[in-house]
Amino acid sequence: MYTFLVTVLLMGIVKKNSLRDYWSTDPMFATPFFATLFSQNRFLILLRCLHFVNNATAILSDPLYKIRIVLISLTSAFGRVFVPYKDLCIDESLMLWKGRLAFRQYIPSKRHRFGVKFFVMCDVKTGYVLDIIVYTGSTTDIKHYEGLGVSGSVVMTMLAPHLGKGHTLYVDNWYSSPTLFQHLLSNS
Incomplete structure (x- = not known):
């Protein structure tokens, strides 16, 4: 999880047009450091599955309950x-x-x-x-x-x-x- 958070923080510093651009192999746009942390597919799976709260015990009156x-x-x-x-x-x-x-x-x-x-x-x-x-x-x-x-x-x-x-x-x-x-x- 630590590596995932580091990757997200680095994405805030190194700006790209889309998530897929961070793993680009085009020599003009490549940022190889991201590929050393995660494969693109692994990162996207973790991002898709990221969840911080148990929906069964969530306080639905709080609009930010998920985060x-x-x-x-x-x-x-x-x-x-x-x-x-x-x-x-x-x-x-x-x-x-x-x-x-x-x-x-x-x-x-x-x-x-x-x-x-x-x-x-x-x-x-x-x-x-x-x-x-x-x-x-x-x-x-x-x-x-x-x-x-x-x-x-x-x-x-x-x-x-x-x-x-x-x-x-x-x-x-x-x-x-x-x-x-x-x-x-x-x-x-």
């Missing part, structure tokens, strides 16, 4: 293995998704207008992702703060472990509000 356990493991590991520098940034990101999904978003200003919306907190100096929240509409996993709305609640939820540690936060105008700034100032 919730992996998401929790990843986000907790993000915070454990890296101590962020002074400057932090929170912004949204849209991952292209053309399929059917109850919480698919339409954002006309993004390059890919339809997709899954993420709130991401990163360290400004390194770009390291410290926290991710997948936006699922009213069931989004955030703590709601009185008077802050969704954007302020997202900021406070993501920033909670870092409050009082002297960080500087950078956000765009969607997150900015006098109420949020007062709330952050009162929490140092």
Whole structure:
């Protein structure tokens, strides 16, 4: 499983047009390292059979129930293995998704207008992702703060472990509000 995850992470770094291109033998496009990890067929079989939850005990009211356990493991590991520098940034990101999904978003200003919306907190100096929240509409996993709305609640939820540690936060105008700034100032 470790080798499979390494392969998937490398695919995020080495961009190709399709999965099959990673095992191409064409000298112009070849990336032979992937073939040393897995054969193409073995990787595709593992990818097709990848499953993280027992359907019999699944919580169907959670739209992310199939990946919730992996998401929790990843986000907790993000915070454990890296101590962020002074400057932090929170912004949204849209991952292209053309399929059917109850919480698919339409954002006309993004390059890919339809997709899954993420709130991401990163360290400004390194770009390291410290926290991710997948936006699922009213069931989004955030703590709601009185008077802050969704954007302020997202900021406070993501920033909670870092409050009082002297960080500087950078956000765009969607997150900015006098109420949020007062709330952050009162929490140092």
